Amino acid sequence: MADELVRMERINKFFGHVQALNDVTLSVRKNEIVGLLGDNGAGKSTLIKILSGALRPDSGEIYIHGAKVKMRNATDAITRGIETIYQDSALVTQLSIARNLFLGREPLKAPRWFNRLDQRAMNGAARQLLKKVGITKDIPPTTPISALSGGERQAVAIARAMHFESELIILDEPTNNLGVEETQGVLRFVRSARDSGHSCIFIAHNIYHVFQVVNRIVVMRRGKKVADDIDPKQTTIEGVERIITGMSLVEQKG
């Protein structure tokens, strides 16, 4: 496929004797939002951690734009345009919004030898980004993360993914612990990310949220991919639930 952005092929991962992933193949096209569903322990998080460089697979390959790549750590993934937003936001709560946004990729003032942060550029960009992700309250970019609400923290993590022009944004349970309004903000962001040319992998326990935004649903169960091409427009929520819990197998046989 010409418009394929990422392809994970035949990924296996063991934790001791437990096989967390069994020959899982997953592909994401450009401008596509893929919903990744599955019960606890289905292997969603393991798969995502491999794609974002946090874990290494025991076997299998990853291709980006058709070229085989090795993900040794988080930096590898980020420089290849894969940004992951974890459920706990993965922010440093003691640091300010601006310092979190640019953590690991801080802009420096010339001469670079002085290693001096360009705080004016950081704060300026942060202010713009916060507006973009829908924080209308006037929060100074020097505010520490510890002073923000759960939704505001999630928005900061999302702003970070937007700023660095990631091609693929992985959202791992982004709507957990969020209020109704904040959840709508996240879903709005996912739609606007697609409209501006990003791809997303959206992991959530809440199937209703997934149904609202994704183009395609992938289901995993016990380390295996059991469905790949579910169109949310042609399936009911109950149908997907049956696949997640494994009840559809019984039905098909019977």
Next chain:
Amino acid sequence: MRLTHLLQRLVSAPEFGPFVLLAAEILVFTVRTPVFLSASNISNVLAFTPELGMISLGMTLLMTAGEFDLSVGSVFGFAPIIMWTVYNTHTASLETGFLIAMVLAALIGFINGWMVTRLKIPSFLVTLGMLLVVRGVALYITDGFPQRTWSANSVLTNLIVGEFSLGTLRIHASVLWFVLFAAILGYVLTQSKAGNWIQAAGGNADAARARGVRVTQTKILLFILTAVISGYAGITSSIRVSAANPNSGTSYELEVIAMVVIGGTALTGGRGTIIGTVIGVLILRMMRNGIVLVGVPGLAYNIFIGAIILGMMALHSWLERRHRAGT
């Protein structure tokens, strides 16, 4: 309006509490005895303050990154022993001895950092072990006897701790080094990219790592910095008091950690302040000096230090809770 805003920010700064305490301390001692602010006493305080102060600066960065080092007092005693043994046995020049001592201190810091980050042993245990090893080595190679240091009066010793007069004050060069180190490390912590990494490493190491911050290297470098600056402080002290005692620096580690946390740096990492540490150093050093001057028995010193630590911790935690509730 802007003035009240400025005032508010000043009061909520973590350094504000320690600053008030320092001011109160100076006030009380000055009222009780005029000797406290005399030129000779200020010279006296300025002579011994930089030595523990330098260690505290290194410890501030290390603690901000979420680790601490109990072996600083041992390295303080060990580095001058190495330098003066090399010199007194005519093995090499004083300058070479200085370099050897610094390199060995760096190696101690590296081993500390390597064991904490790679073997994932808590820094409490690693540096406790290192405290005993380094002190033991210093005692073993000297048979427990102090090393002669008065025969050398070189450019190097003058550069490190040479004396000069400023009006009626006698100042040691070590004061200038302390100010310079404080300025550099304060800049690193608050203005530089390295400082952002140090705070992130101590605040949420996993999140920092996920963003590509090299947490392990950052921590190892800070362990090296702390060990080297402790060794340098020990050499400074040995030249100033004309003796390199293998037992010197004993229990400095706890006093240094006390100075750092009194200044407002979090024991749990993520938040640190060099200005606060400088204030914390002054609070404890002036306390030691002032208590004797006003006639409190020297043995009661620890009562005051302990009370200050407890009081400041209570204040910091109260401010923290109020800060959280207010937002």
